[in-house]
Amino acid sequence: MAAATAAARAGFRVVLAERSRHLGGQLALAGRAAAHRELFQRWLAWAQAELLEGAVEVKVNTLITKEDCAAWRRVIVATGARPAGAPLKLPGRLAVLGAWTAIMRPTPLTGSIVILDQDGGWSAMDAAEVLATHGHAVSLLTETSAPGFLLRRSEQGAYLRRLDALAVRILPHTRLIVDGDGRPNVFLRDLVSGRSSPLADHVGAIVVAAGRTSDSRLFLELDSLPGVQRVGDAVEPRCLEDAITEGTRAVRSGHFL
Numbered sequence: 001m002a003a004a005t006a007a008a009r010a011g012f013r014v015v016l017a018e019r020s021r022h023l024g025g026q027l028a029l030a031g032r033a034a035a036h037r038e039l040f041q042r043w044l045a046w047a048q049a050e051l052l053e054g055a056v057e058v059k060v061n062t063l064i065t066k067e068d069c070a071a072w073r074r075v076i077v078a079t080g081a082r083p084a085g086a087p088l089k090l091p092g093r094l095a096v097l098g099a100w101t102a103i104m105r106p107t108p109l110t111g112s113i114v115i116l117d118q119d120g121g122w123s124a125m126d127a128a129e130v131l132a133t134h135g136h137a138v139s140l141l142t143e144t145s146a147p148g149f150l151l152r153r154s155e156q157g158a159y160l161r162r163l164d165a166l167a168v169r170i171l172p173h174t175r176l177i178v179d180g181d182g183r184p185n186v187f188l189r190d191l192v193s194g195r196s197s198p199l200a201d202h203v204g205a206i207v208v209a210a211g212r213t214s215d216s217r218l219f220l221e222l223d224s225l226p227g228v229q230r231v232g233d234a235v236e237p238r239c240l241e242d243a244i245t246e247g248t249r250a251v252r253s254g255h256f257l
């Protein structure tokens with residue numbers, strides 16, 4: 001979106017294509033959580049006004065492939081990132097889902113919910129806040145000393161205060177262990193004491209936040225075409241500021257013109 005508005009301002013005819021029903025990518029997902037709601041709404045209003053003013057043709061529900069790109073002089077690939085990690089295999093009674101899915105669809109889950117913060121980023125914290133706000137009893141597990149361990153201290157502190165107010169149970173230094181093949185047992189191990197306890201029967205779902213991986217499939221397909229640039233999380237999953245700066249810079253750089 002940053003590249004599209006910058007290119008329109010520079011006088012180009014621009015098409016912005018998005019495979020899902022609406023614009024915003026991961027920020028739209030993040031905007032479902034309290035931590036980012038206001039940022040997302042303000043940013044979306046600004047970006048939509050910019051796209052309109054620049055007469056950018058916006059196509060949603062449009063998956064772009066190599067064939068669509070051949071006719072264009074410049075293609076900026078901002079295909080972002082998707083959740084990483086292989087799905088956990090757990091006994092039948094437990095639902096297992098990723099943090100992005102839990103943020104998007106918090107209502108169908110039953111029982112209390114255990115969230116595994118494996119990546120220390122925003123997703124586990126956002127999932128905990130969204131699920132607790134929807135009335136679920138939530139426990140947030142991390143093998144480190146606190147969830148959100150990669151976030152800035154002030155940001156992590158703000159999350160932890162809100163999660164405390166929502167009665168989210170934080171379990172530091174804790175690992176979820178699946179033992180056995182036929183009828184596996186699931187239990188929690190305290191990594192400091194070494195003690196284990198079975199996962200409580202009232203737990204109905206495990207939510208996993210296992211990080212992000214760049215979605216570079218389109219870029220790799222387009223490798224042989226001239227005038228193709230990759231920006232944002234499609235290069236490597238990082239943050240919003242990187243995506244916006246790189247999108248804008250891709251147009252303002254001498255190569256584009």
Ligand SMILES: Cc1cc2nc3c(=O)[nH]c(=O)nc-3n(C[C@H](O)[C@H](O)[C@H](O)COP(=O)(O)OP(=O)(O)OC[C@H]3O[C@@H](n4cnc5c(N)ncnc54)[C@H](O)[C@@H]3O)c2cc1C
Nearest residue numbers: 019025026030063064079080081122232233238239240243
């Ligand atoms: C829960 C969560 C919370 C976050 N919180 C923060 C935060 O507090 N601060 C921060 O800086 N960052 C945060 N981030 C990260 C930030 O949102 C991303 O780094 C940023 O949005 C990346 O932008 P992007 O445009 O590169 O990619 P994305 O936002 O991933 O957008 C890529 C878009 O491309 C579309 N697409 C993919 N392939 C195709 C195709 N072939 N054809 C058409 N469309 C396609 C996708 O549907 C998607 O909409 C958070 C991320 C998550 C998931």
